Amino acid sequence: LDYQHVQVPFEITLWIMLASLAKIGFHLYNKLPSVVPESCLLIFVGLIMGGIIYGLNDRSPPVMDSDIFFLYLLPPIVLDAGYFMPSRPFFENMGTILLYAVVGTVWNVFGIGFSLYGICQVQAFRLQDVSLLHNLLFGSLIAAVDPVAVLAVFEEIHVNEKLHILVFGESLLNDAVTVVLYKLFRSFCEMPTIKSVDVFAGVGKFFVVGLGGVLVGLSFGFTAAFTTRFTKDIRVIEPLFVFLYSYLSYLTAEMFHLSGIVAIIACAMGMKRYVEANISLKSHTTVKYFMKMWSSVSDTLIFIFLGVSTIGENHEWNWPYICFTVIFCLVWRALGVLVLTFFVNRFHVNTITSKDQFIIAYGGLRGAICFSLVFLLPDFHRKKLFIAATTVVILFTVFVQGMTIRPLVDLLAVKRKRESAPTVGEQIHIRFLDHLLAGIEDISGHWGQYYWKDKLEYFNSKYLQKILLREYDQPKSSIVLLYEKLERKHAIELAEAGQLGHGPPQPSLQFGFLCSNDSTVIADQKLEDTLSPDVLNNMKEILARNLYRIRRMGPAYSRHTLPGESEPTEHAQEILILRHKSL
Amino acid sequence: LDYQHVQVPFEITLWIMLASLAKIGFHLYNKLPSVVPESCLLIFVGLIMGGIIYGLNDRSPPVMDSDIFFLYLLPPIVLDAGYFMPSRPFFENMGTILLYAVVGTVWNVFGIGFSLYGICQVQAFRLQDVSLLHNLLFGSLIAAVDPVAVLAVFEEIHVNEKLHILVFGESLLNDAVTVVLYKLFRSFCEMPTIKSVDVFAGVGKFFVVGLGGVLVGLSFGFTAAFTTRFTKDIRVIEPLFVFLYSYLSYLTAEMFHLSGIVAIIACAMGMKRYVEANISLKSHTTVKYFMKMWSSVSDTLIFIFLGVSTIGENHEWNWPYICFTVIFCLVWRALGVLVLTFFVNRFHVNTITSKDQFIIAYGGLRGAICFSLVFLLPDFHRKKLFIAATTVVILFTVFVQGMTIRPLVDLLAVKRKRESAPTVGEQIHIRFLDHLLAGIEDISGHWGQYYWKDKLEYFNSKYLQKILLREYDQPKSSIVLLYEKLERKHAIELAEAGQLGHGPPQPSLQFGFLCSNDSTVIADQKLEDTLSPDVLNNMKEILARNLYRIRRMGPAYSRHTLPGESEPTEHAQEILILRHKSL
Secondary structure (H helix, E strand, O other): OOHHHHHHHHHHHHHHHHHHHHHHHHHHOOHHHHHOOHHHHHHHHHHHHHHHHHHHHOOOOOOOOHHHHHHHHHHHHHHHHHHOOOHHHHHHOHHHHHHHHHHHHHHHHHHHHHHHHHHHOOHHHOOOOOOHHHHHHHHHHHOOOOHHHHHHHHHHHOEOHHHHHHHHHHHHHHHHHHHHHHHHHHHHHHOOOOOHHHHHHHHHHHHHHHHHHHHHHHHHHHHHHHHHHHOOOOHHHHHHHHHHHHHHHHHHHHHOOOOHHHHHHHHHHHHHHHHHHHOOHHHHHHHHHHHHHHHHHHHHHHHHHHHHHHOOOOOOOOHHHHHHHHHHHHHHHHHHHHHHHHHHHHOOOOOOOHHHHHHHHHOOOOOHHHHHHHHOOOOOOOHHHHHHHHHHHHHHHHHHHHHHHHHHHHHHOOOEOOOOOOOHHHHHHHHHHHHHHHHHHHHHOOOOHHHHHHHHHHHHHHHHHHHHOOOOOOOOOHHHHHHHHHHHHHHHHHHHOOOOOOOOOOHHHOOOOOOOOHHHOOOOHHHHHOOOHHHHHHHHHHHHHHHHHHHHHHHHOOOOOOOOOOOOOHHHHHHHHHHHHHO | OOHHHHHHHHHHHHHHHHHHHHHHHHHHOOHHHHHOOHHHHHHHHHHHHHHHHHHHHOOOOOOOOHHHHHHHHHHHHHHHHHHOOOHHHHHHOHHHHHHHHHHHHHHHHHHHHHHHHHHHOOHHHOOOOOOHHHHHHHHHHHOOOOHHHHHHHHHHHOEOHHHHHHHHHHHHHHHHHHHHHHHHHHHHHHOOOOOHHHHHHHHHHHHHHHHHHHHHHHHHHHHHHHHHHHOOOOHHHHHHHHHHHHHHHHHHHHHOOOOHHHHHHHHHHHHHHHHHHHOOHHHHHHHHHHHHHHHHHHHHHHHHHHHHHHOOOOOOOOHHHHHHHHHHHHHHHHHHHHHHHHHHHHOOOOOOOHHHHHHHHHOOOOOHHHHHHHHOOOOOOOHHHHHHHHHHHHHHHHHHHHHHHHHHHHHHOOOEOOOOOOOHHHHHHHHHHHHHHHHHHHHHOOOOHHHHHHHHHHHHHHHHHHHHOOOOOOOOOHHHHHHHHHHHHHHHHHHHOOOOOOOOOOHHHOOOOOOOOHHHOOOOHHHHHOOOHHHHHHHHHHHHHHHHHHHHHHHHOOOOOOOOOOOOOHHHHHHHHHHHHHO
């Protein structure tokens, strides 16, 4: 037996396997995931694992290594988030998101930091040795909402798109603020005196970290798009470039102390459009599927590790400090959201309702980023207190808030996401309105979002597409593509209902290798992931019903009659008549 | 700048990026890959890289770490090979493959070892200090044909299926022999005296290593299949299990000193059938695509590293030893193939032609496995000579044999692979004959391969499928599935030619999310990888032509007329008449 030799990959594989099996286990009982969020269950599994390890070894189980978290586990999740970010709502609400992410986070950091400092002044709590700077440092790491935790919970509750993008966008973009403030306070803690210059440098640094991240991300994204122009002859490595370039953008940003999260999101959003056009549809399916898979596994591992790391002797328990941390986290976030939304609503027609505000405040979950940051703190005598407080805040937000948010959303009747994809008609109208609004803005001299969007689109089609796309000379309107897709689907339905009317196909003519059905692969992302034989059968039934309607509507179509005038009860009768005729 | 922090993932990503970009570079010039095999080009890139590193640092560039090779680079390639192994020709030629892999490899090891020992006895060469055991040890690592090199070259020359499987199967299965002999001679080298018991133990060990590998692989494969029974609700992590379980089988086998290559192949071949039936078609596409991508990258990295590692001061140059090694490798392999094939041909109706024998002998390429094994040798004073000889043999086989094998295949007019997939008719006939032959064997009492295949199939459908498949109660004949697929394709063609005749489809009915086209995804693997807009256009043309024929044949079909009796020159005329009528 030579375990030493294979230890590293073997243990990594086993951890991933455990994570995947845990996921399967939860889904075997359909009722469980609908009540308790998966993140809670995973932390619970982690706690049990940690308890077992602690019991067997009689020492603290290994805590999650911050390097492993930031270098290997976080990037897949953020890449997935950036790549599948719905760009329209994101850019439409960009201002609000940035306000929450920047001003809101700063507000929370200082609010939590100063009020905890106030608590430390109470003699009875015996916390006088925790300085203001240490409290602010703690505030900087505990204030930021965690994208992993938010994603895990909000993906399950299906709130409306705007609310989702507000919470989720904030959790992603606040990374730049967190990075700056955390590093600033950390270096302040080690400095003997703090000059006002340092404070101003910190403010300037925020722009460098955020915008630098965007720049790094976009440059890698465009390089990726440019590279995929030349992969025509080796389709098989196309998906690789999507992953490699986005990972490089993250690592490069981290290397220069910029915001890696912002970089990878900029990279993913920048490349998506061009890469999708360049690579084959099969490669694209692989990219999407693998991204989802990877982020799902990372996510699972993070929550399990969170649970495992909780067990052990890293904690210093101080009731007042920990309780007040939880309370201040909730209070300052609620206040921040209220105040900021008040200003946001004054400038928008489409205001954020008070229900939405409540969910935004309540959805401020903390997660593994805080946890990793608190372990990265330099050693000082109260570090274990901070670790304990962070752990409690994370467990409180994930378990209490995460488990109650779904009932609350039901109770408040928060607007949900619409289930169906927009129809062709809707899409055409949206596009028409965009052009119209851009024209109105141009005439009225108001440089609003439609004006800039139009300008960006012009720049894109004039320069970027020519450089980054492989076949720029043959652009096809997406409406035409959609029409072709629908017609192909229509044909398939007819074939499956056996109504082709051209006699049976000739299998011996060897169509098999002449046809390409690649283009039929893309469909609604969410639906495809859950397609199972039962669903398929269900669909076939629906199709069979619809097909009947089509057949009836097809030949009988007239400009003067409305479709669907006859009652569904007539169907059986009509079929009988048709049968009779054919006999 | 904080390079230390991100160094490991950054450098790994950069290496993979370099490999991928090199691949793109070669394919930009279409003529290059058709003359020189990609493996040669990659080694060349590696040599240049090594030269640059050597020139800049003035010390040997890092050699490929054997651990990295065996633990991370080799498994993806072997998994890919095992998963896409054409099982029918593999099992049909199993006996021959095993003969080549076991007897042939042993023959080569002892042949090369003893004859090199003979060379060492020549006083003029100053090699008397190389003992017989060391020569045998060297023989054991240099004798085995390398699957990575063979795959890289044979994938490009498209010889007939039988010839391909003979060379490739041998290169995979000889791993068990190599592992045993290499470890045996290595331990002999360190022993003071060798007892005859040890020799017999070695022979017994071969069966343990080989059959143990198969057992480990199959058990992991069946576990994987069993696991995918329960992934219905979380399709997104399905592909993961295929990779995790096969990797675990490899690592477990390595841990117990069994043959990891044999284990991973058994695992892949064992699970394939059941996993394919259990997981969604989209997951399966991802599995296939990612496997190909991964193995392609590993392959590229291996050849680049081979080139890089060649440069440096690890070599001791001794002309006679190195030249005779190359000669003996060629001669003993040729002799072995001749002798073994003589016996094989006596027992088979479908004999191996002398042309095929030549290609089998000539296709015995050496590669990275030898290279890693020679670096794993314990330090002794002639290790550098062995490294030099191994490097020369690898470069000779990959460059000289790899580059000349394609012209030779052309020159000898070796039977090529048939380009098209078998038709439905052929498939039905093959299956029919299988049943017939199994019946004949059963009646005549001859327990041949058809008999065992039939028994295995019975066992499979009676027990295995019930345990491992999710929906065993609804099995669909593959012929029925194929028919459905073809009918769907036929419908699509009609739609694309605008001949549906049911009026335009109603896009506003929102078919988009009702239809599933998953089942149209699977098509000929090779073709899909190379689908490009040009090919698509080409296909459309072909389809347009064929569609005309179908339309014409469809309604006019009669049992008494043969299709295609009218000449293609009539088409234009007939179209004119049809047009006329419709006006």
